[in-house]
Amino acid sequence: MIDDTEPDELRVSMVDAVLAAGHRLPPAVERALRAVPRHLFVPDAPLADAYANRSITIKPGPPGGRPASCISVPTVVAMMLAQLDPRPGERGLEIGAGTGYNAALLDHCVGTTGQVTTVDIHPDVTDHACRALAATGHDRVRVVTGDGAHGHPDNAPYDWIIVTVGPWDLPPAWSDQLAPGGRLVVPLTWRGQTRSVAFVKQDNSVLRAQDSRLCGFIPMIGDDQHGERVIALADDVALHHDPDQPFDPDRLRGVLDRPSTTVWSGASIVPMESTDLIWPLLTGLGPGTCRFAAAQAAVDAGLADPAFAYSSPALAEGDSLAYLTLRRPAPDTAERRFELGAIGHGPAGAHLAERLCAGIRAWDHDRTAQPVITAYPAGTPDDDLADGQIVDKQHTRLVITA
The missing domain is CATH 3.30.310 (TATA-Binding Protein)
Incomplete structure (x- = not known):
């Protein structure tokens, strides 16, 4: 039988390990990580595994392939939430519901005056997320079954969008549904490496980032996903x-x-x-x-x-x-x-x-220097791009300025 204090102790150890790994967390994010019971989102996993620095599959993929859905490694969850910095009263959209754990953390951060919507293409995944969110007191989160590439226009505009699957491109819907000055944190792949990029929407609808972190995610499926x-x-x-x-x-x-x-x-x-x-x-x-x-x-x-x-x-x-x-x-x-x-x-x-x-x-x-990453809509003329190396995708022209 599980001691009632054991999950709390494991959660404390999990967050302490995240901090020891060098991740600087906004106070609201740290409070959420210490409060939300991660093990209740993966009830079939051993308790120790639920708080270990590892991902846990909740929906297997094809034989020999990657999982279709999982709960991400705690250090990666914390890293992306730190990049996003969700604040009380904000409205946000999550692409990739997973277990519902990330949405619960986001809900804890935005509080009762904010609103979180999470979208996933797999109905069984959204069912799992709904049950776990309700069981943990986060039933204010709106869970939607659909293709995340289309976002969710019904609740737009959003102060932020966070993507917890690996897209190949930036669908236009995400920028369109983001408020001016809004943040988009997305694990984007270009030139062979996947990085969690923290974009900010500029007044001209261009997305600009000065921070990216190494990561890896299950590839996104759905419309307009074209891999390397x-x-x-x-x-x-x-x-x-x-x-x-x-x-x-x-x-x-x-x-x-x-x-x-x-x-x-x-x-x-x-x-x-x-x-x-x-x-x-x-x-x-x-x-x-x-x-x-x-x-x-x-x-x-x-x-x-x-x-x-x-x-x-x-x-x-x-x-x-x-x-x-x-x-x-x-x-x-x-x-x-x-x-x-x-x-x-x-x-x-x-x-x-x-x-x-x-x-x-x-x-x-300078081992801390990062290039500036700017995302323009496809079709933007070269003369309107910033100086740098161009990466052309279907919907986006990335410019990397070292």
Whole structure:
């Protein structure tokens, strides 16, 4: 039998772990995390799992695929709510109801004078969310079954919109339903990496962000979701890129068989030190940024040596590419530092490796610097865009300014 105090103690430990991980929380968000009983939103999970820093599936996906719905990792929930900073009296929309836990946290933050609406495409997911929200005293939340790409115009305009699934693009409905000055927090993928981006709607309906954080989410399904493209470079090695990048698969296949050049940047990291801001910075410095992914079998066979096997930033151009690598210290070295560099293949491989290292050095100069991310409606003329690298999606023209 569960001791009545045990969930409370586990919840305290969960929030303390979030704070210890370096997340700075607005007071309202911290109070919500300490108050809302997370375990009641995943009643089939063991109590310890409900408060562990892990996601829990509530709706499985296809065999061998990702879940269709889950409750997100507490640190990611806290990170996105901190970016959003929901306040008393605000009206907000959540895309992706999940278990209802996130909506309950939002409801706690906006209070009785605010209003939260949450939308999900799966009827069984919204049923679960309704039951959990009612059971925990958050039945003021409006739960809607529908395609989140269309938002929910009935309750617009919103002071904020938060997206807890992984969209490929920014549907026009989200900007249209957001009040001027409103906030949109969304896990958006471009050039191979997914980041939670905190946009603010400008007077001209353009969305602008100066803060993005590394994350990962279940891909959104529904209207107008078009994912990245994949080029098989060799067995167990692939390049992931955006549809607007004019890469020729025939020219890149077999590129790893071509002569290689390794360039070292002079910048180094210690174990567990993050390099995630290198990636968005690279997307603002040139058009060829993408994701290099190698299975462990390919690494063990010496076919590739990426810094992070499944997900390392890369630059591709024509029949050449370069990807991030690490120089590992000798086993008997007292100081465990790893130098960052790039391995290039193909005729322009050395040039691309030098460019990648230039991006690493720019990051090393200020490891907290982030590019500005501006989202314009598709069809906006080039002359009306900010300076920077353009990422063209179906509904959106992203401009990344490093």
